[in-house]
Amino acid sequence: MLEKDIERVLYSREDIQKVNQRLGKQITADYQGKNPLLIGILKGAIVFMTDLIREIDLHVEIDFMDVSSYGAETISSGEVKIIKDLDTSVKGRDIIIIEDIVDTGRTLNYLMAILKTRQANSIKVCTLMDKPSRRIVPVHSDYVGMEVPNEFVVGYGLDYAERYRNMGTIGVLKPEIYSGK
Numbered sequence: 182m183l184e185k186d187i188e189r190v191l192y193s194r195e196d197i198q199k200v201n202q203r204l205g206k207q208i209t210a211d212y213q214g215k216n217p218l219l220i221g222i223l224k225g226a227i228v229f230m231t232d233l234i235r236e237i238d239l240h241v242e243i244d245f246m247d248v249s250s251y252g253a254e255t256i257s258s259g260e261v262k263i264i265k266d267l268d269t270s271v272k273g274r275d276i277i278i279i280e281d282i283v284d285t286g287r288t289l290n291y292l293m294a295i296l297k298t299r300q301a302n303s304i305k306v307c308t309l310m311d312k313p314s315r316r317i318v319p320v321h322s323d324y325v326g327m328e329v330p331n332e333f334v335v336g337y338g339l340d341y342a343e344r345y346r347n348m349g350t351i352g353v354l355k356p357e358i359y360s361g362k
């Protein structure tokens with residue numbers, strides 16, 4: 182039903198699973214003997230995060246933050262604010278920010294600025310997708326699943342007007358979906 186609105190599938194369920202396995206192995210190797218705190222950025226990161234953590238063979242803790250910049254629009258307003266803060270103290274912790282996509286970089290830049298003031302032992306970023314062609318603010322991601330072209334992608338946590346987050350694949354919507362049928 183959802184996939185009938187998709188013009189082109191970019192990543193199948195199998196593609197995504199392979200990426201998650203690779204990232205999970207890298208994080209497992211890099212954090213041996215540590216107990217990282219994974220911070221999922223609501224809402225887009227939840228689907229990726231729930232799959233990724235099951236590919237990490239370590240004791241990890243999870244927490245969530247919600248920051249907002251987009252609203253129902255597909256174009257960034259450039260404004261970012263905290264909607265929900267962490268429940269956990271990050272002081273002395275090894276934290277990994279989990280994102281579904283880094284686009285202009287504004288969300289990640291803002292998160293880094295906040296978290297850097299909270300005395301974490303280390304801060305790294307893991308994003309499923311990176312869209313470097315759209316970057317406005319320079320940001321660094323330590324773990325990147327895949328680089329995506331400059332197209333509006335949905336599925337696997339990513340929405341258009343809050344829809345399609347529950348689609349198992351990642352794809353590009355048909356133009357008529359945007360133009361209102």
Ligand code: PRP
Pocket residue numbers: 222223224225226248249250251252257280281282283284285286287288289339340
């Ligand atoms: C999307 C995405 C990233 C952010 C990336 O979230 O999930 O968090 O935008 O864009 P940027 O690099 O231009 O800041 P959004 O604000 O749409 O909220 P959502 O995750 O709840 O969909």
Ligand code: MN
Pocket residue numbers: 222223224225226281
């Ligand atoms: Mn998001």
Ligand code: MG
Pocket residue numbers: 225251340
């Ligand atoms: Mg969104």
